[in-house]
Amino acid sequence: MVSGELDLTGLRRVYGRPGSRLFYTAVCRNARHWGWTEPGQSKWRCWRAQRQLEGVLGRKLSLPAGSRVLDAGCGAGVVAREMAKRFGLRITGVDVLDFHVREARRLSERAALEDRTTFSWGDYHDLEFADGSFDGAYSMETLVHSYDPARALAELHRVLRPGGRLVLLGPIGAPRDELGAEGRAVLDPYLDAMVFPGAKQYDTRSLNDLLAGAGFRVEEALDATARYRPTSDALYAYFRVPYALLRLFGPAERWLNMRSVVEMYKVRDYVSWYVHTAVKP
Numbered sequence: 001m002v003s004g005e006l007d008l009t010g011l012r013r014v015y016g017r018p019g020s021r022l023f024y025t026a027v028c029r030n031a032r033h034w035g036w037t038e039p040g041q042s043k044w045r046c047w048r049a050q051r052q053l054e055g056v057l058g059r060k061l062s063l064p065a066g067s068r069v070l071d072a073g074c075g076a077g078v079v080a081r082e083m084a085k086r087f088g089l090r091i092t093g094v095d096v097l098d099f100h101v102r103e104a105r106r107l108s109e110r111a112a113l114e115d116r117t118t119f120s121w122g123d124y125h126d127l128e129f130a131d132g133s134f135d136g137a138y139s140m141e142t143l144v145h146s147y148d149p150a151r152a153l154a155e156l157h158r159v160l161r162p163g164g165r166l167v168l169l170g171p172i173g174a175p176r177d178e179l180g181a182e183g184r185a186v187l188d189p190y191l192d193a194m195v196f197p198g199a200k201q202y203d204t205r206s207l208n209d210l211l212a213g214a215g216f217r218v219e220e221a222l223d224a225t226a227r228y229r230p231t232s233d234a235l236y237a238y239f240r241v242p243y244a245l246l247r248l249f250g251p252a253e254r255w256l257n258m259r260s261v262v263e264m265y266k267v268r269d270y271v272s273w274y275v276h277t278a279v280k281p
Ligand SMILES: C[S@@+](CC[C@H](N)C(=O)[O-])C[C@H]1O[C@@H](n2cnc3c(N)ncnc32)[C@H](O)[C@@H]1O
Pocket: 006, 011, 015, 030, 031, 032, 033, 072, 073, 074, 075, 076, 077, 078, 079, 094, 095, 096, 097, 100, 122, 123, 124, 125, 139, 140, 141, 142, 145, 146
């Protein structure tokens, strides 16, 4: 993995292999994110947890219907369509994987949401949009892929209007000094395999500073680990045996994002899940 530049080959390996694509389409119904489980709810209903996480995002964005919102790293556009349907937002999604952009457009057309969701190829470190183009922006579990998180946040800041809102959701590693050599030895191979260079550049302590450095006022840094863990536990229970069996027929890379699910469980002591809400003053 080359640090400091876009690793398209690595991202294609993570998301583009037939096993990964089958996993995301058939199992995750095109979503490429984890879920939010309320206390007392069953952990086994992962699709409900995913819809609930999208609900958390919509409420944290807290923007009126019709607002223009950037989805940085939109995948197949599941989140964008939920934001359009449930919150009436007008979403512009960008992603660096052409097959994700094509899939997002196709699915939005099928859902008759192409007037409220548009998708194009774009790297969120270097966006083609004019300053102040958006009322809001979000990253649903994509900042971990960033090769330069400070630059990505500065770019999101640039394309927001004054008063614009930013919501970041996703996993964050423990501070490197707290991990120690043993923690790094467990976590780093996972981060490298999943092309998560961002996860080595910011942590639970430093993301607030990075946001402030980019010009944002942090409204809330919510540690949501307890809400995410049930999905992680359930997916591990569902997939650890199929994953072990598949590995008998070839390297884990062929099934990489099933690897993400199973191995995320193994590194869970070194990872937290946060929802950051920030405003461009
Ligand atoms: C875990 S997936 C999340 C997709 C979507 N947000 C969702 O929740 O379904 C991460 C996405 O970020 C995209 N991505 C990674 N680096 C990116 C970058 N620099 N600019 C835009 N998208 C990027 C990947 O291609 C992938 O689609």
